[in-house]
Amino acid sequence: MALDWLKFFRTEPKNTANLAKERLKVVVAHQREGRGRGPEYLPKLREEILNVVRKYVDVPETAVNIQVQNEDGLEVLEMNIALPEQRRS
Amino acid sequence: MALDWLKFFRTEPKNTANLAKERLKVVVAHQREGRGRGPEYLPKLREEILNVVRKYVDVPETAVNIQVQNEDGLEVLEMNIALPEQRRS
Numbered sequence: 001m002a003l004d005w006l007k008f009f010r011t012e013p014k015n016t017a018n019l020a021k022e023r024l025k026v027v028v029a030h031q032r033e034g035r036g037r038g039p040e041y042l043p044k045l046r047e048e049i050l051n052v053v054r055k056y057v058d059v060p061e062t063a064v065n066i067q068v069q070n071e072d073g074l075e076v077l078e079m080n081i082a083l084p085e086q087r088r089s
Numbered sequence: 090m091a092l093d094w095l096k097f098f099r100t101e102p103k104n105t106a107n108l109a110k111e112r113l114k115v116v117v118a119h120q121r122e123g124r125g126r127g128p129e130y131l132p133k134l135r136e137e138i139l140n141v142v143r144k145y146v147d148v149p150e151t152a153v154n155i156q157v158q159n160e161d162g163l164e165v166l167e168m169n170i171a172l173p174e175q176r177r178s
Contacts (some may be wrong), residue, residue, distance in 0.1 A: 002178060018172075021106075021122045022119075022120070022121040022122070023119070024117075024118070025117075025119075026118075027114070027116040027141075028114075029113070029115075030112070030113050030114075031114070032110060032112070032172075033110045033111070039145075039172065042146045044143065044145070045141060045146075048141045049115070049138050049141055049142075052137045053138075056133070056137075083121075083128065
């Protein structure tokens with residue numbers, strides 16, 4: 001069963017990227033039991049994913065919100081992007 | 090304020106990838122108000138992100154769980170990976 005992402009989107013804190021009518025969210029999360037660091041490649045993997053997103057999504061920096069969370073063996077990179085509204089012809 | 094991802098991890102359905110001691114989760118989610126398709130680049134963006142992950146994470150196919158969810162203007166690609174336990178010397 002898939003997670004209820006729709007509900008999760010709706011309970012997000014309100015900021016510009018979260019209020020946009022069209023949004024993209026990319027999350028890279030690593031979790032391990034107990035303390036300890038993630039794999040050595042994790043920072044590079046996250047950077048490459050951010051680069052892929054930037055390559056496709058042409059928005060100003062103000063439309064991008066990046067958050068990093070580190071606690072209890074969990075490292076989360078979360079990227080929220082407010083997309084420009086598409087023309088529907 | 091960051092989302093409570095830790096709580097979110099803990100409420101996940103139980104399957105192999107979710108039970109591993111060390112896990113990586115990558116989510117690409119697109120949401121737009123009302124009906125309608127995501128941007129045309131979305132499938133390629135998702136594919137490239139999956140390729141980046143596969144480049145870094147060397148695990149058997151059975152350690153990877155990919156789910157796609159489409160509903161109410163929300164398209165989610167979710168990749169859960171059970172990582173091998175690292176040696177800590």
